Amino acid sequence: MEKLIRGIVDFRKSVRPGYKDVFARLALGQRPDTLFIACSDSRVVPNLFASSDPGDLFVVRNVGNLIPPCGASNPRPSEDSEAAAIEFALRSLPITDIVVCGHSECGAMTALAHGRAQLESPSLKSWLRHGEASLRRIDSAIPGDAHLERHNRLSRVNVLQQLEHLKTYPLVHERMQAGRLHLHGWWFDIKEADVYEYDPGSGGFRLIDEDYARVLLQRAESAGA
Ligand code: ZN
Numbered sequence: 001m002e003k004l005i006r007g008i009v010d011f012r013k014s015v016r017p018g019y020k021d022v023f024a025r026l027a028l029g030q031r032p033d034t035l036f037i038a039c040s041d042s043r044v045v046p047n048l049f050a051s052s053d054p055g056d057l058f059v060v061r062n063v064g065n066l067i068p069p070c071g072a073s074n075p076r077p078s079e080d081s082e083a084a085a086i087e088f089a090l091r092s093l094p095i096t097d098i099v100v101c102g103h104s105e106c107g108a109m110t111a112l113a114h115g116r117a118q119l120e121s122p123s124l125k126s127w128l129r130h131g132e133a134s135l136r137r138i139d140s141a142i143p144g145d146a147h148l149e150r151h152n153r154l155s156r157v158n159v160l161q162q163l164e165h166l167k168t169y170p171l172v173h174e175r176m177q178a179g180r181l182h183l184h185g186w187w188f189d190i191k192e193a194d195v196y197e198y199d200p201g202s203g204g205f206r207l208i209d210e211d212y213a214r215v216l217l218q219r220a221e222s223a224g225a
Helices: 002-026 081-092 107-114 122-136 151-168 170-177 210-224
Strands: 034-039 057-062 095-103 182-189 194-199 204-205
Touching: 002 204, 034 081, 057 081, 081 170, 095 151, 107 122, 107 151, 151 170, 151 182, 151 194, 170 182
Parallel strands: 034 057, 034 095, 095 182
Antiparallel strands: 182 194, 194 204
8 A cells, every 4th residue: 555655756756747638638638448347356457558548448347357258138238337338439439449358377367267166255156257258169279279278268269258248238249240349359468568359360369569550450441431
């Protein structure tokens, strides 16, 4: 806690003066174009690894970056929090992209890989059921992932599974069909501080370095054209 309080003092002294105009503008309203869904893990810091600024990302964070799916016969999912954030983001903000970002060494994925029945926390045990479908497809190998430890392979498969859950939301489905919304699967490697994106073309995760970033930017440009 001391670090946070000292951090506020530092921010006021050295950072705040440079951001005064930015925050004065943001006080009038937010216009983020990306809904970013990530794990609650303290080591995953999208504002740092994607060099994003205040106002850039509308963020949902939870244990395991999970999205409860809507049922086939039930247009509403079993939990309200994520659904509310998705609805608000799509109805009230100019969101054109949704990123689901998993990460290496994820505690939620490790617990899931070991079997959530062993967990003592009843709420966590229940919440992680939204990752069961990921666990069932862990052996449908993603190209290039064989070298990863099991919990990290699960974490990458889970990103793809949660993208599928997102598509069960009628509003997400509609916007995608209309070409107004694009989904992306990202994965943050904590040890290397590298970010990967799922590439549907190759069926695997690719490091977002300068070369691949160029490809992604071109793709985004033609999608927006
Ligand atoms: Zn995690």
